[in-house]
Amino acid sequence: MALKHATPMLDELDKGPWPSFVSDVKRMAAKGNRMCEDWLGLMEMSYKDKEGxxxxxxxxxxxxxxxxxxxxxxxxxxxxxxxxxxxxxxxxxxxxxxxxxxxxxxxxxxxxxxxxxxxxxxxxxxxxxxxxxxxxxxxxxxxxxxxDFQMDLGGSGSNMRTPESCLGMSRCEWSCINTQDIIYDITQEFQDALHRPMFPYKFKFKASGCPMDCVSAIARSDCSIIGTWRDQVRIDQAAVNAY
Ligand code: HEM
Ligand code: HEM
Ligand code: SF4
CATH class of the missing domain: 3.30.70.2500 (Alpha-Beta Plaits)
Structure with a gap:
């Protein structure tokens, strides 16, 4: 099906073996999705005019x-x-x-x-x-x-932002804390701040289970929670020998 707008510049991004958002959006436009059709036209115009x-x-x-x-x-x-x-x-x-x-x-x-x-x-x-x-x-x-989904909106603007955790104890052997539990708890506790802007700027919590910091809590959040060992590393030698 011919698309509504000609997009010669965007078409360049359709070429090559790598994934392309242009290919994805075109595929949806070809199925008759009007928003995707006009989105392609608008993007082409931005590329041409060199402004958003x-x-x-x-x-x-x-x-x-x-x-x-x-x-x-x-x-x-x-x-x-x-x-x-x-x-x-x-x-x-x-x-x-x-x-x-x-x-x-x-x-x-x-x-x-x-x-x-x-x-x-x-x-x-x-x-x-x-x-x-x-x-x-x-x-x-x-x-x-x-x-129907039991899901909620996240944060934006001067709200507290949607908190985030690494996989933590659910899958990762390095985790020293239960990051999911912490993030769930913070999400419940600060519902009001998450949905109603009350800060002069955004505020973010993120929790990583160990200093690998897979969610980049240090770089990406205002309050970073990172699990560490509190003591010397202890190894159950008897269990290791029996393995
Ligand atoms: C070539 C097209 C685009 C590129 C390369 C692009 C790039 C990006 C990048 C790098 C981010 C931050 C990373 C992320 O949130 O995943 C972002 C976020 C965002 N963009 Fe775009 N963007 C494009 C088109 C658009 C369009 C068309 C809209 C809406 C009209 C849009 C709205 C947003 C919003 C609302 C966010 C924040 C999402 C969040 O919470 O992370 N972007 N974009
Ligand atoms: C006109 C100014 C700015 C605009 C429009 C803007 C927009 C955005 C958007 C749309 C996102 C993705 C959504 C989000 O993570 O909340 C984002 C993320 C981010 N911005 Fe900005 N930003 C601006 C200024 C700044 C400044 C001044 C800094 C730091 C000095 C900054 C640091 C960040 C960081 C670190 C993220 C990623 C946060 C994350 O991954 O959770 N931004 N920004
Ligand atoms: S931050 Fe640590 S605990 Fe969390 S996924 Fe990464 S390595 Fe595992």
Missing amino acids: HWKHGGIVGVLGYGGGVIGRYCDRPDLFPSVAHFHTIRVNQPASKYYDTAVLRKLCDLWEAHGSGLTNMHGSTGDIVLLGTTTDQLEPIFYELTH
């Missing part, structure tokens, strides 16, 4: 929350009506990012029905990032997430 055509058009969100949705609008809705709004939703990922495939399929279905179908698994902060939806879809999405 996304703009901030004000704050959007869901009732009672002051974060979790990042408002995006394009500055040429006349040319690209399907991406006139292209808001991003941050969804709090499960601790250490464990999913089963049923949930992942359901998330993709949700996003194809209510948004562009484009996702980013995961954003820098750790959230499931759902890219591109319109203001009228925000409450229905929020309702489904919280009622």
Whole structure:
């Protein structure tokens, strides 16, 4: 199927053996996804003009929350009506990012029905990032997430941000602390700060089970929690010999 907009510059990024976001978005556009079609046109124009055509058009969100949705609008809705709004939703990922495939399929279905179908698994902060939806879809999405998925929005703006942990004790032999438990606890304790902006800037917690620091808590968070040995390393020689 011929796509709505010609994209000679983006097409360059479609070439070669490596993964390409252009190939992905084109595949979705070819299936009749209007947002992806106009997204391609808008990107091509940005490449040509050497400037971004996304703009901030004000704050959007869901009732009672002051974060979790990042408002995006394009500055040429006349040319690209399907991406006139292209808001991003941050969804709090499960601790250490464990999913089963049923949930992942359901998330993709949700996003194809209510948004562009484009996702980013995961954003820098750790959230499931759902890219591109319109203001009228925000409450229905929020309702489904919280009622059918038992999932919540993440942080944005001057909220506390979605906390993140390494795999910790669930899979890693080096872990000195239960990072998932700590992050779950922090998430519950600071629900208010996570959903309502109360700081002059963002605030982040991250927990790594050992000094390897796989979530880069030191570089990426304001409060880094890192498991260490409190004492000399102790080895049960009898158990080692019996192995
Ligand atoms: C060539 C296209 C793009 C590139 C190379 C790009 C690059 C990036 C990078 C490197 C990050 C930080 C890493 C991350 O969060 O995973 C980021 C984050 C983000 N981008 Fe883009 N981006 C692109 C297109 C877009 C578009 C089209 C939108 C929305 C209209 C967008 C919205 C965002 C948002 C909301 C975040 C924050 C997500 C988070 O919490 O991590 N980006 N982008
Ligand atoms: C106009 C100013 C800035 C904009 C628009 C911006 C935007 C963003 C966005 C969209 C992200 C991804 C979402 C997130 O991790 O929360 C991000 C991440 C980040 N930004 Fe910025 N940023 C700005 C200034 C700064 C400054 C001044 C610093 C540090 C001196 C900084 C350090 C970081 C770091 C370390 C991350 C990654 C955090 C993580 O991985 O969790 N940013 N920024
Ligand atoms: S930070 Fe340490 S405990 Fe956590 S995954 Fe990395 S090596 Fe394992």
